[in-house]
Amino acid sequence: MTTVAGDLIHEGRRRAGLTQTQLAERAGTTQSGIARWESGRTAASLDDVLRLLRLCDLDLELAVVPRDVSDLAQAERLRELSGQERLERNARIVRQLRALRDGHGA
Amino acid sequence: MELDLARLLAVLHQHGVEYVLIGGMAALYHGSPFPTEDADITPRATAANADRLSAALNDLNARIRADAVPEGLPFSHDGTSLLDAGVWNLMTDAGDLDISFRPTGTEGFSDLVRDAESTVLFDVPVEVASLADVVRSKQAANRPKDQRVLPTLREILARRNDG
Numbered sequence: 001m002t003t004v005a006g007d008l009i010h011e012g013r014r015r016a017g018l019t020q021t022q023l024a025e026r027a028g029t030t031q032s033g034i035a036r037w038e039s040g041r042t043a044a045s046l047d048d049v050l051r052l053l054r055l056c057d058l059d060l061e062l063a064v065v066p067r068d069v070s071d072l073a074q075a076e077r078l079r080e081l082s083g084q085e086r087l088e089r090n091a092r093i094v095r096q097l098r099a100l101r102d103g104h105g106a
Numbered sequence: 107m108e109l110d111l112a113r114l115l116a117v118l119h120q121h122g123v124e125y126v127l128i129g130g131m132a133a134l135y136h137g138s139p140f141p142t143e144d145a146d147i148t149p150r151a152t153a154a155n156a157d158r159l160s161a162a163l164n165d166l167n168a169r170i171r172a173d174a175v176p177e178g179l180p181f182s183h184d185g186t187s188l189l190d191a192g193v194w195n196l197m198t199d200a201g202d203l204d205i206s207f208r209p210t211g212t213e214g215f216s217d218l219v220r221d222a223e224s225t226v227l228f229d230v231p232v233e234v235a236s237l238a239d240v241v242r243s244k245q246a247a248n249r250p251k252d253q254r255v256l257p258t259l260r261e262i263l264a265r266r267n268d269g
Contacts, residue, residue: 002264003264004260004264007238007241007260007263007264010238011238011241011242011245014212014217014239014242015211015242015245015246017213071139071140071255071258072139072258072261072262074139075137075138075139075258075261075262077139078137078139079137083135083136083223083225083227083234084227084228086134086135086137087111087131087134087135087227090131090134090141090142091108091109091111093141094108094109094141094142094143095108097141098108
């Protein structure tokens with residue numbers, strides 16, 4: 001199980017083109033320490049994430065905003081579908097959206 | 107032109123093109139709720155593969171997408187010219203196809219194929235970029251349309267990891 005914090009560290013490291021060992025050297029820790037953070041086996045604090053991203057020459061923008069789960073609710077309904085079924089569903093939706101745009105109704 | 111993903115993938119496969127499916131279509135595959143009307147791919151950036159891609163694009167009657175020209179601009183291409191430009195926004199007889207040899211925030215094919223999911227779509231083997239890599243590239247690009255979808259994609263990613 002990974003965590004949002006672990007995902008952010010992984011993303012930053014890959015964007016910077018660094019291996020876990022290279023980031024560990026910059027952070028003064030071990031490769032296994034980075035791996036544990038990325039995998040979620042060790043919880044990374046927000047300060048850990050910020051520090052590691054900055055070592056990747058990146059930064060983290062944060063803002064407190066209202067939570068909107070409407071898109072996530074749609075995503076939840078897709079969980080039971082296979083990848084191909086999701087793509088086929090997208091094709092149907094796109095067809096309907098085009099019909100609406102063209103004024104023919106869905 | 108409506109996207110015919112099955113045909114698009116079939117033609118790329120027939121020509122032996124090595125690529126990773128990326129962008130919104132890859133996100134959809136992984137459970138994104140956001141519709142998309144085009145396919146994005148990152149081909150392997152070798153001369154031989156680019157030549158195969160060029161042949162596939164000929165079969166697909168690829169033209170350059172341009173707002174002012176609804177039918178698209180015809181263009182001649184070969185593997186070298188495809189590699190030189192790096193990014194192509196095309197319309198084809200199977201729908202819109204965006205090609206990027208090195209999407210923002212990535213090192214290209216070898217970087218993306220590492221964590222890609224090997225699957226079969228419409229009876230064709232396909233490498234689909236991991237959701238983490240789709241997020242990485244979209245965050246690096248950081249266009250308004252990316253900012254719109256990223257919070258949801260990140261949450262889908264975290265929930266997948268939970269499962």
